Amino acid sequence: MSKSPSREDVARRVHSVALHLMRYVRSQDTALGVPPAQLSALSVIVFGGKTSLSDLAKAEQVRPxxxxxxxxxxxxxxxxxxxxxxxxxxxxxxxATDKGTRIMHEGRSRREKRLVDLLQPLVREEIDLLDRASDILAKELRTWTH
Amino acid sequence: MSKSPSREDVARRVHSVALHLMRYVRSQDTALGVPPAQLSALSVIVFGGKTSLSDLAKAEQVRPxxxxxxxxxxxxxxxxxxxxxxxxxxxxxxxATDKGTRIMHEGRSRREKRLVDLLQPLVREEIDLLDRASDILAKELRTWTH
DNA sequence: TCTGAATAGTTAGCATAACTAACGGTTAGT
DNA sequence: ACTAACCGTTAGTTATGCTAACTATTCAGA
Known part of the structure:
Protein backbone atom coordinates (compact mmCIF):
# COMPACT_ATOMS: atom_id res chain seq x y z
CA MET A 1 0.00 0.00 0.00
CA SER A 2 1.65 3.24 -1.14
CA LYS A 3 1.18 6.61 0.51
CA SER A 4 -1.33 9.02 -1.04
CA PRO A 5 0.39 11.91 -2.81
CA SER A 6 -0.47 15.53 -2.00
CA ARG A 7 -2.35 17.77 -4.42
CA GLU A 8 0.90 19.71 -4.88
CA ASP A 9 2.78 16.59 -5.92
CA VAL A 10 0.09 15.57 -8.37
CA ALA A 11 -0.11 19.09 -9.77
CA ARG A 12 3.64 19.01 -10.40
CA ARG A 13 3.53 15.61 -12.09
CA VAL A 14 0.50 16.38 -14.23
CA HIS A 15 2.14 19.60 -15.35
CA SER A 16 5.38 17.90 -16.28
CA VAL A 17 3.61 15.16 -18.22
CA ALA A 18 1.43 17.61 -20.14
CA LEU A 19 4.50 19.62 -21.09
CA HIS A 20 6.43 16.65 -22.43
CA LEU A 21 3.38 15.19 -24.12
CA MET A 22 2.84 18.37 -26.14
CA ARG A 23 6.47 18.40 -27.22
CA TYR A 24 6.16 14.76 -28.22
CA VAL A 25 3.15 15.19 -30.50
CA ARG A 26 4.11 18.57 -31.92
CA SER A 27 7.14 17.05 -33.60
CA GLN A 28 4.74 15.58 -36.19
CA ASP A 29 3.36 18.92 -37.32
CA THR A 30 6.39 20.15 -39.25
CA ALA A 31 5.68 17.59 -41.99
CA LEU A 32 2.50 19.50 -42.89
CA GLY A 33 4.36 22.72 -43.72
CA VAL A 34 1.83 24.82 -41.80
CA PRO A 35 3.13 26.83 -38.83
CA PRO A 36 1.79 25.89 -35.37
CA ALA A 37 -0.43 28.89 -34.67
CA GLN A 38 -2.02 28.61 -38.12
CA LEU A 39 -2.51 24.89 -37.65
CA SER A 40 -4.21 25.43 -34.31
CA ALA A 41 -6.56 28.07 -35.73
CA LEU A 42 -7.30 25.88 -38.77
CA SER A 43 -8.23 23.08 -36.41
CA VAL A 44 -10.90 25.24 -34.77
CA ILE A 45 -12.25 26.33 -38.17
CA VAL A 46 -12.38 22.81 -39.59
CA PHE A 47 -13.79 20.97 -36.60
CA GLY A 48 -15.82 23.81 -35.15
CA GLY A 49 -17.34 25.01 -38.41
CA LYS A 50 -17.66 28.59 -39.60
CA THR A 51 -16.75 31.30 -37.08
CA SER A 52 -16.05 34.99 -36.88
CA LEU A 53 -12.54 36.26 -36.34
CA SER A 54 -13.23 37.49 -32.80
CA ASP A 55 -14.71 34.21 -31.69
CA LEU A 56 -11.70 32.45 -33.10
CA ALA A 57 -9.37 34.84 -31.29
CA LYS A 58 -11.19 34.13 -28.02
CA ALA A 59 -11.07 30.39 -28.61
CA GLU A 60 -7.35 30.56 -29.25
CA GLN A 61 -6.75 33.00 -26.38
CA VAL A 62 -5.16 35.53 -28.66
CA ARG A 63 -5.81 39.23 -29.49
CA PRO A 64 -7.73 40.12 -32.65
CA ALA A 96 -12.00 26.08 -44.46
CA THR A 97 -11.32 25.19 -48.10
CA ASP A 98 -11.19 21.58 -49.28
CA LYS A 99 -7.41 21.79 -49.15
CA GLY A 100 -7.55 23.16 -45.61
CA THR A 101 -9.88 20.40 -44.51
CA ARG A 102 -7.71 17.74 -46.11
CA ILE A 103 -4.52 19.02 -44.47
CA MET A 104 -6.20 19.28 -41.10
CA HIS A 105 -7.42 15.71 -41.19
CA GLU A 106 -3.97 14.56 -42.21
CA GLY A 107 -2.43 16.46 -39.30
CA ARG A 108 -4.90 15.09 -36.82
CA SER A 109 -4.30 11.60 -38.06
CA ARG A 110 -0.53 12.02 -37.74
CA ARG A 111 -0.73 13.31 -34.17
CA GLU A 112 -3.12 10.58 -33.14
CA LYS A 113 -0.93 7.88 -34.67
CA ARG A 114 1.99 9.28 -32.72
CA LEU A 115 0.02 9.17 -29.49
CA VAL A 116 -1.35 5.72 -30.22
CA ASP A 117 2.28 4.59 -30.64
CA LEU A 118 2.96 5.96 -27.18
CA LEU A 119 0.00 4.12 -25.68
CA GLN A 120 0.76 0.87 -27.52
CA PRO A 121 2.60 -0.91 -24.69
CA LEU A 122 -0.17 -0.18 -22.20
CA VAL A 123 -2.59 -2.82 -21.04
CA ARG A 124 -6.38 -2.49 -21.02
CA GLU A 125 -6.54 -1.33 -17.39
CA GLU A 126 -4.01 1.43 -17.98
CA ILE A 127 -5.87 2.68 -21.05
CA ASP A 128 -9.11 2.79 -19.06
CA LEU A 129 -7.33 4.64 -16.27
CA LEU A 130 -6.00 7.28 -18.70
CA ASP A 131 -9.48 7.70 -20.11
CA ARG A 132 -10.97 8.36 -16.67
CA ALA A 133 -8.12 10.72 -15.78
CA SER A 134 -8.73 12.69 -18.99
CA ASP A 135 -12.41 12.97 -18.19
CA ILE A 136 -11.72 14.27 -14.70
CA LEU A 137 -9.30 16.93 -15.89
CA ALA A 138 -11.47 17.88 -18.87
CA LYS A 139 -14.43 18.43 -16.57
CA GLU A 140 -12.46 20.72 -14.22
CA LEU A 141 -10.92 22.64 -17.13
CA ARG A 142 -14.39 23.31 -18.51
CA THR A 143 -15.56 24.88 -15.25
CA TRP A 144 -12.57 27.26 -15.26
CA THR A 145 -12.64 28.31 -18.88
CA HIS A 146 -16.38 28.90 -19.22
CA MET B 1 -20.71 -0.86 -16.89
CA SER B 2 -19.42 1.48 -19.64
CA LYS B 3 -17.75 0.31 -22.82
CA SER B 4 -13.97 0.39 -22.95
CA PRO B 5 -12.66 3.20 -25.15
CA SER B 6 -10.26 2.55 -28.03
CA ARG B 7 -6.64 3.65 -27.91
CA GLU B 8 -7.51 6.22 -30.59
CA ASP B 9 -10.25 7.73 -28.42
CA VAL B 10 -7.99 7.93 -25.42
CA ALA B 11 -5.17 9.42 -27.49
CA ARG B 12 -7.56 12.14 -28.69
CA ARG B 13 -8.78 12.95 -25.19
CA VAL B 14 -5.36 12.93 -23.60
CA HIS B 15 -4.09 15.24 -26.33
CA SER B 16 -6.96 17.66 -25.89
CA VAL B 17 -6.57 17.76 -22.12
CA ALA B 18 -2.81 18.31 -22.28
CA LEU B 19 -3.34 21.17 -24.73
CA HIS B 20 -5.89 22.96 -22.57
CA LEU B 21 -3.95 22.31 -19.40
CA MET B 22 -0.85 24.01 -20.77
CA ARG B 23 -2.91 27.02 -21.81
CA TYR B 24 -4.46 27.13 -18.37
CA VAL B 25 -1.18 27.22 -16.45
CA ARG B 26 0.72 29.41 -18.89
CA SER B 27 -1.67 32.27 -18.28
CA GLN B 28 0.15 32.77 -14.95
CA ASP B 29 3.53 33.34 -16.55
CA THR B 30 2.84 36.79 -17.98
CA ALA B 31 2.92 38.22 -14.44
CA LEU B 32 6.63 37.43 -14.23
CA GLY B 33 7.51 39.65 -17.19
CA VAL B 34 9.77 36.98 -18.67
CA PRO B 35 8.84 35.60 -22.13
CA PRO B 36 7.90 31.91 -22.39
CA ALA B 37 10.98 30.50 -24.11
CA GLN B 38 13.27 32.37 -21.73
CA LEU B 39 11.26 31.15 -18.75
CA SER B 40 11.47 27.57 -19.94
CA ALA B 41 15.23 27.78 -20.43
CA LEU B 42 15.66 29.47 -17.07
CA SER B 43 13.78 26.61 -15.48
CA VAL B 44 16.29 24.10 -16.84
CA ILE B 45 19.21 26.23 -15.66
CA VAL B 46 17.80 26.75 -12.18
CA PHE B 47 16.55 23.26 -11.44
CA GLY B 48 19.09 21.36 -13.53
CA GLY B 49 22.15 23.32 -12.42
CA LYS B 50 24.94 24.66 -14.65
CA THR B 51 24.87 23.55 -18.29
CA SER B 52 26.45 24.37 -21.60
CA LEU B 53 24.50 26.14 -24.29
CA SER B 54 24.31 23.08 -26.54
CA ASP B 55 23.00 20.84 -23.82
CA LEU B 56 20.39 23.41 -23.03
CA ALA B 57 19.43 23.65 -26.70
CA LYS B 58 19.00 19.88 -26.85
CA ALA B 59 16.95 19.85 -23.65
CA GLU B 60 14.67 22.55 -25.02
CA GLN B 61 14.55 20.95 -28.48
CA VAL B 62 15.79 24.10 -30.14
CA ARG B 63 18.73 24.93 -32.46
CA PRO B 64 21.87 26.48 -30.98
CA ALA B 96 21.38 31.41 -12.79
CA THR B 97 21.82 34.60 -10.76
CA ASP B 98 20.08 35.08 -7.41
CA LYS B 99 17.47 37.17 -9.19
CA GLY B 100 16.96 34.44 -11.78
CA THR B 101 16.58 31.80 -9.10
CA ARG B 102 14.11 33.92 -7.17
CA ILE B 103 11.96 34.63 -10.22
CA MET B 104 11.98 30.96 -11.22
CA HIS B 105 10.78 29.80 -7.84
CA GLU B 106 8.07 32.41 -7.88
CA GLY B 107 6.92 31.25 -11.32
CA ARG B 108 6.90 27.61 -10.31
CA SER B 109 4.91 28.44 -7.22
CA ARG B 110 2.37 30.41 -9.26
CA ARG B 111 1.87 27.59 -11.76
CA GLU B 112 1.51 25.03 -9.02
CA LYS B 113 -0.98 27.15 -7.12
CA ARG B 114 -2.99 27.51 -10.30
CA LEU B 115 -2.99 23.75 -10.84
CA VAL B 116 -3.78 23.04 -7.21
CA ASP B 117 -6.80 25.36 -7.61
CA LEU B 118 -7.89 23.22 -10.53
CA LEU B 119 -7.56 20.01 -8.54
CA GLN B 120 -9.24 21.46 -5.44
CA PRO B 121 -12.75 20.08 -6.08
CA LEU B 122 -11.46 16.55 -6.62
CA VAL B 123 -11.85 13.83 -4.05
CA ARG B 124 -9.05 11.60 -2.76
CA GLU B 125 -9.76 8.79 -5.23
CA GLU B 126 -9.62 11.14 -8.19
CA ILE B 127 -6.31 12.63 -7.06
CA ASP B 128 -4.83 9.16 -6.70
CA LEU B 129 -6.12 8.27 -10.15
CA LEU B 130 -4.46 11.33 -11.69
CA ASP B 131 -1.24 10.43 -9.97
CA ARG B 132 -1.25 6.93 -11.40
CA ALA B 133 -2.16 8.24 -14.85
CA SER B 134 0.76 10.69 -14.72
CA ASP B 135 3.14 7.91 -13.78
CA ILE B 136 1.99 5.75 -16.65
CA LEU B 137 2.40 8.50 -19.24
CA ALA B 138 5.70 9.70 -17.75
CA LYS B 139 7.11 6.20 -18.01
CA GLU B 140 6.15 5.84 -21.68
CA LEU B 141 7.42 9.30 -22.52
CA ARG B 142 10.80 8.44 -21.00
CA THR B 143 11.19 5.39 -23.24
CA TRP B 144 10.55 7.52 -26.33
CA THR B 145 12.70 10.50 -25.52
CA HIS B 146 15.76 8.66 -24.24
C1' DT C 1 54.32 18.77 -34.59
C1' DC C 2 51.56 20.55 -37.80
C1' DT C 3 47.58 20.42 -40.49
C1' DG C 4 42.94 19.43 -41.38
C1' DA C 5 38.52 17.87 -39.46
C1' DA C 6 35.19 18.26 -35.97
C1' DT C 7 32.86 20.88 -32.35
C1' DA C 8 30.76 25.13 -29.86
C1' DG C 9 28.87 29.23 -30.26
C1' DT C 10 27.65 33.59 -32.64
C1' DT C 11 26.04 36.56 -36.40
C1' DA C 12 23.02 37.62 -40.22
C1' DG C 13 18.88 37.22 -42.52
C1' DC C 14 14.30 35.39 -42.96
C1' DA C 15 9.43 34.02 -41.35
C1' DT C 16 6.00 33.44 -37.71
C1' DA C 17 3.62 35.04 -33.84
C1' DA C 18 2.54 37.73 -29.75
C1' DC C 19 1.44 42.41 -27.88
C1' DT C 20 -0.51 47.61 -27.72
C1' DA C 21 -2.08 51.74 -29.94
C1' DA C 22 -4.55 53.85 -33.29
C1' DC C 23 -7.75 53.88 -37.02
C1' DG C 24 -11.97 53.11 -40.27
C1' DG C 25 -16.27 51.06 -41.08
C1' DT C 26 -20.73 49.22 -39.20
C1' DT C 27 -24.36 48.66 -36.06
C1' DA C 28 -27.17 49.80 -32.13
C1' DG C 29 -29.17 52.78 -28.52
C1' DT C 30 -31.12 57.01 -26.97
C1' DA D 1 -29.50 61.80 -36.01
C1' DC D 2 -25.72 61.29 -32.93
C1' DT D 3 -23.08 58.95 -30.17
C1' DA D 4 -21.30 54.91 -28.23
C1' DA D 5 -19.95 50.31 -28.81
C1' DC D 6 -18.16 46.79 -31.59
C1' DC D 7 -15.26 44.30 -35.41
C1' DG D 8 -11.43 44.00 -37.88
C1' DT D 9 -7.10 45.86 -39.94
C1' DT D 10 -2.74 48.48 -40.02
C1' DA D 11 1.54 49.93 -37.95
C1' DG D 12 5.27 49.17 -35.03
C1' DT D 13 7.82 46.46 -31.43
C1' DT D 14 9.55 42.28 -29.30
C1' DA D 15 10.33 37.36 -29.07
C1' DT D 16 11.21 33.02 -31.13
C1' DG D 17 12.04 29.64 -34.63
C1' DC D 18 14.95 28.24 -38.75
C1' DT D 19 19.32 27.80 -42.13
C1' DA D 20 23.73 29.36 -43.79
C1' DA D 21 27.97 31.09 -42.96
C1' DC D 22 31.50 32.50 -39.87
C1' DT D 23 35.14 32.51 -35.78
C1' DA D 24 37.43 30.23 -32.25
C1' DT D 25 38.90 26.18 -30.17
C1' DT D 26 40.03 21.39 -29.71
C1' DC D 27 41.22 16.86 -31.44
C1' DA D 28 43.23 13.28 -34.44
C1' DG D 29 46.42 11.52 -37.55
C1' DA D 30 50.30 11.63 -40.76
Whole structure:
Protein backbone atom coordinates (compact mmCIF):
# COMPACT_ATOMS: atom_id res chain seq x y z
CA MET A 1 0.00 0.00 0.00
CA SER A 2 1.65 3.24 -1.14
CA LYS A 3 1.18 6.61 0.51
CA SER A 4 -1.33 9.02 -1.04
CA PRO A 5 0.39 11.91 -2.81
CA SER A 6 -0.47 15.53 -2.00
CA ARG A 7 -2.35 17.77 -4.42
CA GLU A 8 0.90 19.71 -4.88
CA ASP A 9 2.78 16.59 -5.92
CA VAL A 10 0.09 15.57 -8.37
CA ALA A 11 -0.11 19.09 -9.77
CA ARG A 12 3.64 19.01 -10.40
CA ARG A 13 3.53 15.61 -12.09
CA VAL A 14 0.50 16.38 -14.23
CA HIS A 15 2.14 19.60 -15.35
CA SER A 16 5.38 17.90 -16.28
CA VAL A 17 3.61 15.16 -18.22
CA ALA A 18 1.43 17.61 -20.14
CA LEU A 19 4.50 19.62 -21.09
CA HIS A 20 6.43 16.65 -22.43
CA LEU A 21 3.38 15.19 -24.12
CA MET A 22 2.84 18.37 -26.14
CA ARG A 23 6.47 18.40 -27.22
CA TYR A 24 6.16 14.76 -28.22
CA VAL A 25 3.15 15.19 -30.50
CA ARG A 26 4.11 18.57 -31.92
CA SER A 27 7.14 17.05 -33.60
CA GLN A 28 4.74 15.58 -36.19
CA ASP A 29 3.36 18.92 -37.32
CA THR A 30 6.39 20.15 -39.25
CA ALA A 31 5.68 17.59 -41.99
CA LEU A 32 2.50 19.50 -42.89
CA GLY A 33 4.36 22.72 -43.72
CA VAL A 34 1.83 24.82 -41.80
CA PRO A 35 3.13 26.83 -38.83
CA PRO A 36 1.79 25.89 -35.37
CA ALA A 37 -0.43 28.89 -34.67
CA GLN A 38 -2.02 28.61 -38.12
CA LEU A 39 -2.51 24.89 -37.65
CA SER A 40 -4.21 25.43 -34.31
CA ALA A 41 -6.56 28.07 -35.73
CA LEU A 42 -7.30 25.88 -38.77
CA SER A 43 -8.23 23.08 -36.41
CA VAL A 44 -10.90 25.24 -34.77
CA ILE A 45 -12.25 26.33 -38.17
CA VAL A 46 -12.38 22.81 -39.59
CA PHE A 47 -13.79 20.97 -36.60
CA GLY A 48 -15.82 23.81 -35.15
CA GLY A 49 -17.34 25.01 -38.41
CA LYS A 50 -17.66 28.59 -39.60
CA THR A 51 -16.75 31.30 -37.08
CA SER A 52 -16.05 34.99 -36.88
CA LEU A 53 -12.54 36.26 -36.34
CA SER A 54 -13.23 37.49 -32.80
CA ASP A 55 -14.71 34.21 -31.69
CA LEU A 56 -11.70 32.45 -33.10
CA ALA A 57 -9.37 34.84 -31.29
CA LYS A 58 -11.19 34.13 -28.02
CA ALA A 59 -11.07 30.39 -28.61
CA GLU A 60 -7.35 30.56 -29.25
CA GLN A 61 -6.75 33.00 -26.38
CA VAL A 62 -5.16 35.53 -28.66
CA ARG A 63 -5.81 39.23 -29.49
CA PRO A 64 -7.73 40.12 -32.65
CA UNK A 65 -4.71 41.62 -34.47
CA UNK A 66 -2.78 38.41 -33.93
CA UNK A 67 -5.64 36.30 -35.26
CA UNK A 68 -6.05 38.65 -38.20
CA UNK A 69 -2.49 37.92 -39.29
CA UNK A 70 -2.75 34.20 -38.63
CA UNK A 71 -5.74 34.21 -40.97
CA UNK A 72 -3.67 36.18 -43.50
CA UNK A 73 -1.29 33.25 -43.61
CA UNK A 74 -4.05 30.66 -43.94
CA UNK A 75 -5.74 32.61 -46.75
CA UNK A 76 -2.40 33.14 -48.54
CA UNK A 77 -1.86 29.36 -48.42
CA UNK A 78 -5.38 28.71 -49.72
CA UNK A 79 -6.53 26.82 -46.63
CA UNK A 80 -9.25 29.24 -45.52
CA UNK A 81 -11.56 31.81 -47.12
CA UNK A 82 -12.45 35.19 -45.66
CA UNK A 83 -15.84 36.75 -46.38
CA UNK A 84 -17.93 39.46 -44.75
CA UNK A 85 -21.22 38.46 -43.15
CA UNK A 86 -24.31 39.67 -45.05
CA UNK A 87 -26.31 40.46 -41.89
CA UNK A 88 -23.56 42.26 -39.97
CA UNK A 89 -20.96 43.65 -42.33
CA UNK A 90 -18.47 44.13 -39.50
CA UNK A 91 -18.06 40.38 -39.13
CA UNK A 92 -15.55 38.29 -41.01
CA UNK A 93 -16.65 34.71 -41.61
CA UNK A 94 -13.92 32.11 -41.94
CA UNK A 95 -14.47 28.89 -43.84
CA ALA A 96 -12.00 26.08 -44.46
CA THR A 97 -11.32 25.19 -48.10
CA ASP A 98 -11.19 21.58 -49.28
CA LYS A 99 -7.41 21.79 -49.15
CA GLY A 100 -7.55 23.16 -45.61
CA THR A 101 -9.88 20.40 -44.51
CA ARG A 102 -7.71 17.74 -46.11
CA ILE A 103 -4.52 19.02 -44.47
CA MET A 104 -6.20 19.28 -41.10
CA HIS A 105 -7.42 15.71 -41.19
CA GLU A 106 -3.97 14.56 -42.21
CA GLY A 107 -2.43 16.46 -39.30
CA ARG A 108 -4.90 15.09 -36.82
CA SER A 109 -4.30 11.60 -38.06
CA ARG A 110 -0.53 12.02 -37.74
CA ARG A 111 -0.73 13.31 -34.17
CA GLU A 112 -3.12 10.58 -33.14
CA LYS A 113 -0.93 7.88 -34.67
CA ARG A 114 1.99 9.28 -32.72
CA LEU A 115 0.02 9.17 -29.49
CA VAL A 116 -1.35 5.72 -30.22
CA ASP A 117 2.28 4.59 -30.64
CA LEU A 118 2.96 5.96 -27.18
CA LEU A 119 0.00 4.12 -25.68
CA GLN A 120 0.76 0.87 -27.52
CA PRO A 121 2.60 -0.91 -24.69
CA LEU A 122 -0.17 -0.18 -22.20
CA VAL A 123 -2.59 -2.82 -21.04
CA ARG A 124 -6.38 -2.49 -21.02
CA GLU A 125 -6.54 -1.33 -17.39
CA GLU A 126 -4.01 1.43 -17.98
CA ILE A 127 -5.87 2.68 -21.05
CA ASP A 128 -9.11 2.79 -19.06
CA LEU A 129 -7.33 4.64 -16.27
CA LEU A 130 -6.00 7.28 -18.70
CA ASP A 131 -9.48 7.70 -20.11
CA ARG A 132 -10.97 8.36 -16.67
CA ALA A 133 -8.12 10.72 -15.78
CA SER A 134 -8.73 12.69 -18.99
CA ASP A 135 -12.41 12.97 -18.19
CA ILE A 136 -11.72 14.27 -14.70
CA LEU A 137 -9.30 16.93 -15.89
CA ALA A 138 -11.47 17.88 -18.87
CA LYS A 139 -14.43 18.43 -16.57
CA GLU A 140 -12.46 20.72 -14.22
CA LEU A 141 -10.92 22.64 -17.13
CA ARG A 142 -14.39 23.31 -18.51
CA THR A 143 -15.56 24.88 -15.25
CA TRP A 144 -12.57 27.26 -15.26
CA THR A 145 -12.64 28.31 -18.88
CA HIS A 146 -16.38 28.90 -19.22
CA MET B 1 -20.71 -0.86 -16.89
CA SER B 2 -19.42 1.48 -19.64
CA LYS B 3 -17.75 0.31 -22.82
CA SER B 4 -13.97 0.39 -22.95
CA PRO B 5 -12.66 3.20 -25.15
CA SER B 6 -10.26 2.55 -28.03
CA ARG B 7 -6.64 3.65 -27.91
CA GLU B 8 -7.51 6.22 -30.59
CA ASP B 9 -10.25 7.73 -28.42
CA VAL B 10 -7.99 7.93 -25.42
CA ALA B 11 -5.17 9.42 -27.49
CA ARG B 12 -7.56 12.14 -28.69
CA ARG B 13 -8.78 12.95 -25.19
CA VAL B 14 -5.36 12.93 -23.60
CA HIS B 15 -4.09 15.24 -26.33
CA SER B 16 -6.96 17.66 -25.89
CA VAL B 17 -6.57 17.76 -22.12
CA ALA B 18 -2.81 18.31 -22.28
CA LEU B 19 -3.34 21.17 -24.73
CA HIS B 20 -5.89 22.96 -22.57
CA LEU B 21 -3.95 22.31 -19.40
CA MET B 22 -0.85 24.01 -20.77
CA ARG B 23 -2.91 27.02 -21.81
CA TYR B 24 -4.46 27.13 -18.37
CA VAL B 25 -1.18 27.22 -16.45
CA ARG B 26 0.72 29.41 -18.89
CA SER B 27 -1.67 32.27 -18.28
CA GLN B 28 0.15 32.77 -14.95
CA ASP B 29 3.53 33.34 -16.55
CA THR B 30 2.84 36.79 -17.98
CA ALA B 31 2.92 38.22 -14.44
CA LEU B 32 6.63 37.43 -14.23
CA GLY B 33 7.51 39.65 -17.19
CA VAL B 34 9.77 36.98 -18.67
CA PRO B 35 8.84 35.60 -22.13
CA PRO B 36 7.90 31.91 -22.39
CA ALA B 37 10.98 30.50 -24.11
CA GLN B 38 13.27 32.37 -21.73
CA LEU B 39 11.26 31.15 -18.75
CA SER B 40 11.47 27.57 -19.94
CA ALA B 41 15.23 27.78 -20.43
CA LEU B 42 15.66 29.47 -17.07
CA SER B 43 13.78 26.61 -15.48
CA VAL B 44 16.29 24.10 -16.84
CA ILE B 45 19.21 26.23 -15.66
CA VAL B 46 17.80 26.75 -12.18
CA PHE B 47 16.55 23.26 -11.44
CA GLY B 48 19.09 21.36 -13.53
CA GLY B 49 22.15 23.32 -12.42
CA LYS B 50 24.94 24.66 -14.65
CA THR B 51 24.87 23.55 -18.29
CA SER B 52 26.45 24.37 -21.60
CA LEU B 53 24.50 26.14 -24.29
CA SER B 54 24.31 23.08 -26.54
CA ASP B 55 23.00 20.84 -23.82
CA LEU B 56 20.39 23.41 -23.03
CA ALA B 57 19.43 23.65 -26.70
CA LYS B 58 19.00 19.88 -26.85
CA ALA B 59 16.95 19.85 -23.65
CA GLU B 60 14.67 22.55 -25.02
CA GLN B 61 14.55 20.95 -28.48
CA VAL B 62 15.79 24.10 -30.14
CA ARG B 63 18.73 24.93 -32.46
CA PRO B 64 21.87 26.48 -30.98
CA UNK B 65 21.37 29.92 -32.62
CA UNK B 66 17.89 30.11 -31.10
CA UNK B 67 19.20 29.21 -27.66
CA UNK B 68 22.00 31.72 -28.03
CA UNK B 69 19.45 34.50 -28.42
CA UNK B 70 17.22 33.23 -25.63
CA UNK B 71 20.30 33.42 -23.38
CA UNK B 72 20.96 36.94 -24.69
CA UNK B 73 17.59 37.95 -23.27
CA UNK B 74 18.19 36.25 -19.92
CA UNK B 75 21.62 37.84 -19.56
CA UNK B 76 20.25 41.27 -20.54
CA UNK B 77 17.62 40.90 -17.80
CA UNK B 78 20.27 39.85 -15.30
CA UNK B 79 18.78 36.41 -14.67
CA UNK B 80 21.67 34.32 -15.97
CA UNK B 81 25.45 34.70 -16.38
CA UNK B 82 27.47 33.52 -19.37
CA UNK B 83 31.09 32.43 -18.90
CA UNK B 84 33.51 30.35 -20.90
CA UNK B 85 34.63 27.02 -19.48
CA UNK B 86 38.27 26.94 -18.31
CA UNK B 87 38.91 23.37 -19.52
CA UNK B 88 37.31 23.73 -22.93
CA UNK B 89 37.20 27.34 -24.01
CA UNK B 90 34.61 26.61 -26.70
CA UNK B 91 31.97 25.89 -24.09
CA UNK B 92 29.67 28.48 -22.60
CA UNK B 93 28.57 27.77 -19.05
CA UNK B 94 25.24 29.20 -17.95
CA UNK B 95 24.52 29.94 -14.30
CA ALA B 96 21.38 31.41 -12.79
CA THR B 97 21.82 34.60 -10.76
CA ASP B 98 20.08 35.08 -7.41
CA LYS B 99 17.47 37.17 -9.19
CA GLY B 100 16.96 34.44 -11.78
CA THR B 101 16.58 31.80 -9.10
CA ARG B 102 14.11 33.92 -7.17
CA ILE B 103 11.96 34.63 -10.22
CA MET B 104 11.98 30.96 -11.22
CA HIS B 105 10.78 29.80 -7.84
CA GLU B 106 8.07 32.41 -7.88
CA GLY B 107 6.92 31.25 -11.32
CA ARG B 108 6.90 27.61 -10.31
CA SER B 109 4.91 28.44 -7.22
CA ARG B 110 2.37 30.41 -9.26
CA ARG B 111 1.87 27.59 -11.76
CA GLU B 112 1.51 25.03 -9.02
CA LYS B 113 -0.98 27.15 -7.12
CA ARG B 114 -2.99 27.51 -10.30
CA LEU B 115 -2.99 23.75 -10.84
CA VAL B 116 -3.78 23.04 -7.21
CA ASP B 117 -6.80 25.36 -7.61
CA LEU B 118 -7.89 23.22 -10.53
CA LEU B 119 -7.56 20.01 -8.54
CA GLN B 120 -9.24 21.46 -5.44
CA PRO B 121 -12.75 20.08 -6.08
CA LEU B 122 -11.46 16.55 -6.62
CA VAL B 123 -11.85 13.83 -4.05
CA ARG B 124 -9.05 11.60 -2.76
CA GLU B 125 -9.76 8.79 -5.23
CA GLU B 126 -9.62 11.14 -8.19
CA ILE B 127 -6.31 12.63 -7.06
CA ASP B 128 -4.83 9.16 -6.70
CA LEU B 129 -6.12 8.27 -10.15
CA LEU B 130 -4.46 11.33 -11.69
CA ASP B 131 -1.24 10.43 -9.97
CA ARG B 132 -1.25 6.93 -11.40
CA ALA B 133 -2.16 8.24 -14.85
CA SER B 134 0.76 10.69 -14.72
CA ASP B 135 3.14 7.91 -13.78
CA ILE B 136 1.99 5.75 -16.65
CA LEU B 137 2.40 8.50 -19.24
CA ALA B 138 5.70 9.70 -17.75
CA LYS B 139 7.11 6.20 -18.01
CA GLU B 140 6.15 5.84 -21.68
CA LEU B 141 7.42 9.30 -22.52
CA ARG B 142 10.80 8.44 -21.00
CA THR B 143 11.19 5.39 -23.24
CA TRP B 144 10.55 7.52 -26.33
CA THR B 145 12.70 10.50 -25.52
CA HIS B 146 15.76 8.66 -24.24
C1' DT C 1 54.32 18.77 -34.59
C1' DC C 2 51.56 20.55 -37.80
C1' DT C 3 47.58 20.42 -40.49
C1' DG C 4 42.94 19.43 -41.38
C1' DA C 5 38.52 17.87 -39.46
C1' DA C 6 35.19 18.26 -35.97
C1' DT C 7 32.86 20.88 -32.35
C1' DA C 8 30.76 25.13 -29.86
C1' DG C 9 28.87 29.23 -30.26
C1' DT C 10 27.65 33.59 -32.64
C1' DT C 11 26.04 36.56 -36.40
C1' DA C 12 23.02 37.62 -40.22
C1' DG C 13 18.88 37.22 -42.52
C1' DC C 14 14.30 35.39 -42.96
C1' DA C 15 9.43 34.02 -41.35
C1' DT C 16 6.00 33.44 -37.71
C1' DA C 17 3.62 35.04 -33.84
C1' DA C 18 2.54 37.73 -29.75
C1' DC C 19 1.44 42.41 -27.88
C1' DT C 20 -0.51 47.61 -27.72
C1' DA C 21 -2.08 51.74 -29.94
C1' DA C 22 -4.55 53.85 -33.29
C1' DC C 23 -7.75 53.88 -37.02
C1' DG C 24 -11.97 53.11 -40.27
C1' DG C 25 -16.27 51.06 -41.08
C1' DT C 26 -20.73 49.22 -39.20
C1' DT C 27 -24.36 48.66 -36.06
C1' DA C 28 -27.17 49.80 -32.13
C1' DG C 29 -29.17 52.78 -28.52
C1' DT C 30 -31.12 57.01 -26.97
C1' DA D 1 -29.50 61.80 -36.01
C1' DC D 2 -25.72 61.29 -32.93
C1' DT D 3 -23.08 58.95 -30.17
C1' DA D 4 -21.30 54.91 -28.23
C1' DA D 5 -19.95 50.31 -28.81
C1' DC D 6 -18.16 46.79 -31.59
C1' DC D 7 -15.26 44.30 -35.41
C1' DG D 8 -11.43 44.00 -37.88
C1' DT D 9 -7.10 45.86 -39.94
C1' DT D 10 -2.74 48.48 -40.02
C1' DA D 11 1.54 49.93 -37.95
C1' DG D 12 5.27 49.17 -35.03
C1' DT D 13 7.82 46.46 -31.43
C1' DT D 14 9.55 42.28 -29.30
C1' DA D 15 10.33 37.36 -29.07
C1' DT D 16 11.21 33.02 -31.13
C1' DG D 17 12.04 29.64 -34.63
C1' DC D 18 14.95 28.24 -38.75
C1' DT D 19 19.32 27.80 -42.13
C1' DA D 20 23.73 29.36 -43.79
C1' DA D 21 27.97 31.09 -42.96
C1' DC D 22 31.50 32.50 -39.87
C1' DT D 23 35.14 32.51 -35.78
C1' DA D 24 37.43 30.23 -32.25
C1' DT D 25 38.90 26.18 -30.17
C1' DT D 26 40.03 21.39 -29.71
C1' DC D 27 41.22 16.86 -31.44
C1' DA D 28 43.23 13.28 -34.44
C1' DG D 29 46.42 11.52 -37.55
C1' DA D 30 50.30 11.63 -40.76
Missing amino acids: PTMSRIIDGLVRSGLVTRETDKRDRRLVILT | PTMSRIIDGLVRSGLVTRETDKRDRRLVILT
